[in-house]
Amino acid sequence: MSWVFLRDLLSGVNKYSTGIGRIWVAVVFLFRLLLYVAAAENIWKHEHDEFECNIKQPGCENVCFDHFFPVSHIRFWALQLIMVSTPSLLVVFHVAYRENREKHHNQKLYKNPGKTDGGLLCTYLISLILKTGLEIFFLVLFYKLYNGFKIPHLVKCDIKPCPSIVDCFISKPTEKMIFLYFLVATSCLCIVLNLSELSYLMFKYSTKCYLKRHVKKQQ
Numbered sequence: 001m002s003w004v005f006l007r008d009l010l011s012g013v014n015k016y017s018t019g020i021g022r023i024w025v026a027v028v029f030l031f032r033l034l035l036y037v038a039a040a041e042n043i044w045k046h047e048h049d050e051f052e053c054n055i056k057q058p059g060c061e062n063v064c065f066d067h068f069f070p071v072s073h074i075r076f077w078a079l080q081l082i083m084v085s086t087p088s089l090l091v092v093f094h095v096a097y098r099e100n101r102e103k104h105h106n107q108k109l110y111k112n113p114g115k116t117d118g119g120l121l122c123t124y125l126i127s128l129i130l131k132t133g134l135e136i137f138f139l140v141l142f143y144k145l146y147n148g149f150k151i152p153h154l155v156k157c158d159i160k161p162c163p164s165i166v167d168c169f170i171s172k173p174t175e176k177m178i179f180l181y182f183l184v185a186t187s188c189l190c191i192v193l194n195l196s197e198l199s200y201l202m203f204k205y206s207t208k209c210y211l212k213r214h215v216k217k218q219q
Contacts, residue, residue: 013025016124020193023193027193032081032186036074043176047073047170050170051069051171053168054166055163057163061168063159063161064157064159065168067159068155070145071145080134084135084138087126087127087128090123090130091124094119121205128194128197128201132195139184151170151176155167155170
């Protein structure tokens with residue numbers, strides 16, 4: 001899978017982000033996207049082929065694998081990366097709308113089309129809320145799908161057409177567990193960064209409004 005579009009999206013959003021937002025972009029790009037492309041894809045590449053059960057009953061391995069891994073980890077994280085990055089498009093589209101509006105009216109309507117104020121600030125805050133909500137949603141979904149953040153060495157399966165309780169073994173469970181913990185930790189870090197940026201922008205905006213009111217009262 002080519003991830004150039006996601007890299008370009010993150011680079012574009014970086015121009016309109018605060019300092020905390022730039023840290024979020026760096027975490028997503030360096031510790032999630034590059035790790036996914038460089039290592040995780042190879043580790044989980046042949047997870048189905050390397051999933052083995054101690055019985056060769058036709059169809060048994062397939063149904064057991066589907067039961068314990070209803071969604072491939074690697075595809076799940078790919079979808080998560082795409083979804084949590086997509087709300088950033090709102091900011092890019094809003095800036096493009098401002099620029100096109102200036103061209104259409106052939107005059108300067110904004111001091112800086114990319115400055116996060118007014119309507120663009122609202123769009124930016126909405127994108128932060130959506131990103132945070134999606135991160136939490138995917139963490140909860142992963143926990144529900146796989147019964148926790150763990151990769152067992154051995155799973156027991158008794159689903160038909162397996163004739164009895166069958167022992168199935170997952171390949172490289174320790175290595176996968178390390179990467180799983182790292183990816184979950186970076187996802188939690190992104191949530192903290194999004195909430196921090198959201199709080200910072202709301203505090204900054206509230207302070208600005210308060211100072212304006214205070215100046216008006218003095219005048």
